[in-house]
Amino acid sequence: MSNAGDETEVIVVGRDHAADGVVRLTLRRPDGGPLPAWEPGAHTDLLLADGLVRQYSLCGSPADRAVWRIAVLREPGGRGGSAYVHDRLVEGSRLRVRGPRNNFALRPADRYLFVAGGIGITPLLPMVAAAERAGARWRLLYGGRTRASMAFLDELAVHGDAVSVRPQDETGLLDLDAFLAEPDDRTLVYCCGPEPLLAAVEERCRAGWPPGALRIERFQPKEETAPAGTSSFAVVLARSGRTLTVPPDRSVLDVVRSAGVEVLYSCTEGTCGTCETDVLEGEPDHRDSVLTDEERAGGETMMICVSRSCGPRLILDL
Template identity: 50%
Template sequence: MTTDADTIPMMVRQMRVESSGVVSLRLERQDGGAVDRWTPGAHLDLHLNRGTIRQYSLCGDPDDKTGYRVAILHEVTGRGGSRHVHETLRPGDSLSVSAPRNNFELLPSPRYVFIAGGIGITPILAMIGEAERMGAEWELHYGGRARASMAFLDELSGYGDRVHVVTEEADGILDLAGILGTAREETLVYACGPEGLLGAVEGYTDSWPDGAIRLERFKAKEIPADTLAGDRPVRVICERSGISATVAPDRTILDTLEESGVDVPNSCREGICGTCETRVLAGTPDHRDSLLSSSEQESGTTIMICVSRARSDELVLDL
């Protein structure tokens, strides 16, 4: 787990309603110091009540050294993090925040297609600003249930007809076949939103070059039951610490190593945040994360030990 030594004491300076169900927080350091610069696509770990840690995308200006901005959807049936923010947290309250981490980096390209569903607009906001600074061509397709529930529409209106807003109540769903049906040269696609949207994006991009489609998931992909049923014990060796352990079929590598005394930074334990990413020295990972691209998974050089296992009998890790 991320420790207090890895976090920064911050204060909620401002809370603002961005749409129905979405509030943004402006966070500033308690000591008044400058915050770390970040890059578009980065997120923060917010340490909330009773040890709850949640990841939220940064959606402000990366060059703003005075504070961070995140936006949070009120998920009434969620695990409690967003409820705490919406129902309990108020301006002036203190909380601990990790340094920014980026698992959804905006790579240089002459052209971009951005696709956002609902609160998935948050990482895309800063990417649009960066694309503007680079002089790249770009377009945004932003879908939601209704305009009242879609955050940051006023900010996006300044970009004119490059922003395409589609609401289910008036327009139906995003026309992904029209947007992605034909691969485009020298174009990267960045998409963030609910799993239904991201699964559909993947379904329309078979003809696109490898690496052209980059997704960020807020929830982990479901692991098929037959995959779990086929799990078997795997021997994990930690090269640097000299500790080894056998991971039972119903246990994760992370859980087993923690029980064996290996301290591994971690947060989500669902394969979506990247905190526990570990270098693989030998063996073949069985990737089950929702973060690494297909080419990154095929390389077998790193593994998210909170969810992934091994195809080989033994796995040697840089721990």
């Protein structure tokens, strides 16, 4: 089994237009060997030129170890990753990838409700296939700006009425009240898409759904309502016994790396999960967009790129 930090060289063997503004890439190892195994919900890091590292959900079949498939939306206001993929990755391009990593794993359930907005369909596509294979009951509510902007409609068409395609210019906003009207402790809700959609689904699931029923994946950091701590605190590195001070204007990740400790990281925004670190003692001040409310309350891990400490000291498994 591949470690999530391992790197693999791949070559782009397929590139096509998946929807307006969305390019679909098929990746294969140059020697044709099997790629690392993955499960629905997983993403891979693309190690692009110029120091760019971006995460994209794997949206093909986990059973096909020969290739990986990703779909990337061009983000006009982005930080350069999607523009690089669209403008510079062509058939024959070689690059390195890292992972896969899964912060959005599909848990067993009798029934699933999937909610996708735009490119948020990518992690849900293999989940739908897995739910179908498992014989679970499921429905997918899929929204987008226009029908032409919505990828994978042809693949989803085979599922008939289980999939509700709702382009905003044809049907308006998604009817989440109706779709999420029946809370059930045997049902899990999985949602991925733009922040307004995620916030709306979270609001509805807080009102009546069992704790833990909702799982969300964010492409951008969630806006925190509570201010971050402004005090310095100590971080004890359990493996070496070193103690470092994290000042108010620096992250744990920054301080640890400056001390010469090698740690994996990627987004530095608390969305990818790459820098997740075990907490051995202390209470983290969670600022990430990855952990569930239950995982935050447990306090067993933290994303050291954005999270801080509620108290004067943390002991980390570093």
